[in-house]
Amino acid sequence: MEETQPLKLYFIHFLAAGHMIPLCDIATLFASRRHHVTLITTPSNALTLRKSIPSHPFLRLHTVYFPSQEVGLPDGVENISFVTNTDNLAKVLDATAMLQSPIENFVEENPPDCIVADFLFPWVHDLANKLNIPRLGFNGFSLFAICAIHSSKSSDSLLIPTLPHPITLKATPPKELTEFLDKMMETMLKSYGLIVNNFAELDGEEYIRYYEKTTGRKAWHLGPASLISRTPQEKAERGMESVVSMQECVSWLDSKPEKSVVYICFGSLCHFPDKQLYEIACGMEASGHGFIWVVPEKKGKENESEEEKEKWLPKGFEERNVEKGMVIRGWAPQLLILNHRAVGAFVTHCGWNSTVEAVSAGVPMITWPVHGEQFYNEKLISDVRGIGVEVGAAEWTSIGFGERQTVVCRESIEKCVRRMIDGGDEAQEIRRRAQEFGEKAREAVGEGGSSHKNLTALIDDLIQVREAKLLH
Numbered sequence: 001m002e003e004t005q006p007l008k009l010y011f012i013h014f015l016a017a018g019h020m021i022p023l024c025d026i027a028t029l030f031a032s033r034r035h036h037v038t039l040i041t042t043p044s045n046a047l048t049l050r051k052s053i054p055s056h057p058f059l060r061l062h063t064v065y066f067p068s069q070e071v072g073l074p075d076g077v078e079n080i081s082f083v084t085n086t087d088n089l090a091k092v093l094d095a096t097a098m099l100q101s102p103i104e105n106f107v108e109e110n111p112p113d114c115i116v117a118d119f120l121f122p123w124v125h126d127l128a129n130k131l132n133i134p135r136l137g138f139n140g141f142s143l144f145a146i147c148a149i150h151s152s153k154s155s156d157s158l159l160i161p162t163l164p165h166p167i168t169l170k171a172t173p174p175k176e177l178t179e180f181l182d183k184m185m186e187t188m189l190k191s192y193g194l195i196v197n198n199f200a201e202l203d204g205e206e207y208i209r210y211y212e213k214t215t216g217r218k219a220w221h222l223g224p225a226s227l228i229s230r231t232p233q234e235k236a237e238r239g240m241e242s243v244v245s246m247q248e249c250v251s252w253l254d255s256k257p258e259k260s261v262v263y264i265c266f267g268s269l270c271h272f273p274d275k276q277l278y279e280i281a282c283g284m285e286a287s288g289h290g291f292i293w294v295v296p297e298k299k300g301k302e303n304e305s306e307e308e309k310e311k312w313l314p315k316g317f318e319e320r321n322v323e324k325g326m327v328i329r330g331w332a333p334q335l336l337i338l339n340h341r342a343v344g345a346f347v348t349h350c351g352w353n354s355t356v357e358a359v360s361a362g363v364p365m366i367t368w369p370v371h372g373e374q375f376y377n378e379k380l381i382s383d384v385r386g387i388g389v390e391v392g393a394a395e396w397t398s399i400g401f402g403e404r405q406t407v408v409c410r411e412s413i414e415k416c417v418r419r420m421i422d423g424g425d426e427a428q429e430i431r432r433r434a435q436e437f438g439e440k441a442r443e444a445v446g447e448g449g450s451s452h453k454n455l456t457a458l459i460d461d462l463i464q465v466r467e468a469k470l471l472h
């Protein structure tokens, strides 16, 4: 029998850690099935990717010039997750918009069999149509969130009654966000299908069917992407080089009892004001439990003294908690931390990657959504799947460095941490379910698991599309 020619696939990731990390991990899945994968990226993101995704003979990176000078950015700042002020955030977005034409030129000169692109590049729709190739959409959301966004259009209140599980959100999304998401999703839904960084069991058959029924489209669950195999060093450098060494982190955790440490991290785009950070510190100290707390690198104001810069921490906090806690200022090796036996709960902003990484590690969550689609994810975690508890955050903001109107108070933080770590029937039940989903996640990506099978089905489908085209 004639051997099938490998597929030629291009992946175009958006320039934010939460979008780039999972899509590039997913790209490696196709390469590991011996299909020819090209990741289209920019020079500084390519450096990160080379260190954090396993090298593979079928995976290559193609870099396009990133116009830093043209927009007035320092060299090497090519990702919105690595900026520390609003100005640079806008500049990275401006420069990103300028990538369209070099990417189009490259793709048109060397057309692939399929393009997988982030939904924040809606122009790929026309490009794929022009070349008559299938485009697969990706936005890094759970299918649950996509269904909820789709359904919330028909509801003016916090209640979304039409979903398989009616949910009541804790906050109203900003209007600009809803409008923006609707626009991006409209183009995404015109794609050949959707790639989802989740496993079917966590979104649930009911949501997969609901999605197919309400949109008429297909979605392929291929995740959790974080479970692709990689060395501990590649794990530690996933997304960005960590500011703490892997050894320091692991040996600190090794010294702690099982399931005793709370891991606190709000992803790569959330910048809380000092008063909120102060409440977190007080809440954690009052709980008496161990913690690893990740605080993004802060850019102090000019002429600010060291003391001024550190006023988000109560005086003497780190000295008092030297045994109990570790504050990581900057990028942390999240996958290593979540998978350590000492971690007993995760205070999370419910970014989808963080969520599915915690699920894969079997770690229950304390949910604290901030922006994007995180308030929907919170509902999946707490009400629908029962693998976490809500801290009570009710302010849905846009991504950026602006002030927030409300703070989650130290008492709520302390209460949730005690609820999860002190134990009791409720906590045990939540932990049991979290561990069960962790097992299902690992099964899904293994030989014969649901995500493994979906990948085979998607590849077969794309091969058929190519063959049908050849016959015409």
Ligand code: UDP
Pocket (backbone or CB within 6 Å): 017, 018, 019, 021, 081, 238, 239, 265, 266, 267, 268, 269, 270, 294, 330, 331, 332, 333, 334, 335, 350, 351, 352, 353, 354, 355, 357
């Ligand atoms: N991440 C990390 N270390 C950090 C912060 C984030 O490794 O200090 C990773 C995390 O594991 C996840 C991604 O960055 O893969 C963040 O994606 P998510 O969807 O959770 O949140 P976002 O950053 O998009 O808000």
